[in-house]
Amino acid sequence: MANGVFHTRYGIEINLHRKDLANPDREHLLEEITQPVSQRARDLLQCLEDRNGGECQCALDGKTPWMFVRRQRRNGQLVWEAAHLPLTHVATPQESDKHKAMKERIARTATRHGLDVQTEARSEDGRVVTDVLVTGAGARVGWEAQYSPITANTVRRRSAKARARGIAPLWVTGDATSQLIDSAPWTRVDDVPWQRIISPLALIIRAGVRHLQIWKCTPASERACPDTGDACGKWHCGWYLAALCLPQERATALDELVITSADGEHVAVRSRNPHDPRRVTYLWALARDVQRWREITGESDAPAEPDQSDDEHVTYTEEEIDSSCRYGEDGPHTSSPRPLRETTSATGLHTFDQAPDHTLLQPSRPIALHLSPRERLVIAAELKCPPWEIGPCTLCATPIHRYGPRSPLACPTCRTTTHHP
Known part of the structure; x- marks a missing residue:
């Protein structure tokens, strides 16, 4: 792709790698040359090689010397470059x-x-x-x-x-x-x-x-902390694909x-x-x-x-203008891959110190404990209650003395941070 192009209406050469396009007196030049081809004359921009009487490879290939300007990734940077028209994809x-x-x-x-x-x-x-x-x-x-x-x-x-x-x-x-x-x-x-x-x-x-997921980040959480990887004790909410929801949502x-x-x-x-x-x-x-x-x-x-x-912003390398025709030199793949979006961008992750919504203080789904009989006996001995009265905290799923007389719905930690009864 070329870093220079000729403006047929103004009769000027444009260097796309300079911030002022080598025409500091034309304030709106970039807007004009980057507008859709359907909204301006197709012959507005011309290959410099063709303009200077050289052999434009695109024209020799049975196409035209007319060009358009687009953003292109080069060596990890986004720059303006000129390409020949037409680059229309014909559907197979x-x-x-x-x-x-x-x-x-x-x-x-x-x-x-x-x-x-x-x-x-x-x-x-x-x-x-x-x-x-x-x-x-x-x-x-x-x-x-x-x-x-x-x-x-x-x-x-x-x-x-x-x-x-x-x-x-x-x-x-x-x-x-x-x-x-x-x-x-x-x-x-x-x-x-x-x-x-x-x-x-x-x-x-x-x-x-996607589906909205809101959870408290504790050691008992099934989902790892998206910020630290370890339980942070805070609340998270974000958008997740159905297969990644906990519990899994219907597709x-x-x-x-x-x-x-x-x-x-x-x-x-x-x-x-x-x-x-x-x-x-x-x-x-x-x-x-x-x-x-x-x-x-x-x-x-x-x-x-x-x-x-x-x-991301376009980078201007301030290189000198190159008037040679670059048509066909780069082959079919001219742009290095776009950087991958962050996971937090896809999920729109938000983190809160306290419960972001008062309705979260009430259980929205039944939470089940997956304990072996021996694990249940050990926990019951620690809490000094019968094994059948062990149940999950409604907020973080930690095993607690849940089903006894006047037993709380949440563990001491959750009651302290959310004022849960």
């Missing part, structure tokens, strides 16, 4: 079949449950097309079946246009590496053939739907989400990592969990704006 027959099958499945499911359905729903100006628009009592959900590569910026831009029309965007993919993940509300299913997608068999959601099927998202039972959440606000995750969760989450954490339910605040 397999991708096209999967795309059509997913649209048909979503529309079929929504229709069967009495929801209003529009396929290939166009905006009033005809410029925005939604794969399947499902309207229910709780929301208008715009499903986008994405089986071909797409950039994160394109996902953000299309999602913003959907929100402007009062539509909740919901992207579905079978690719765990797709850039749409965490660029907008999304969900992922298994990457299966189109015949399996269109079949009546259940299609389980593998990622994108959500795609057909179920089609209905519950339109009815308002599942809603989209945008959660920031408290330790790094630039890191965010999108997820779908039960509305009651989302309400409780916002009451506990104070996080806003305001929709996301289509900006780049969630991404």
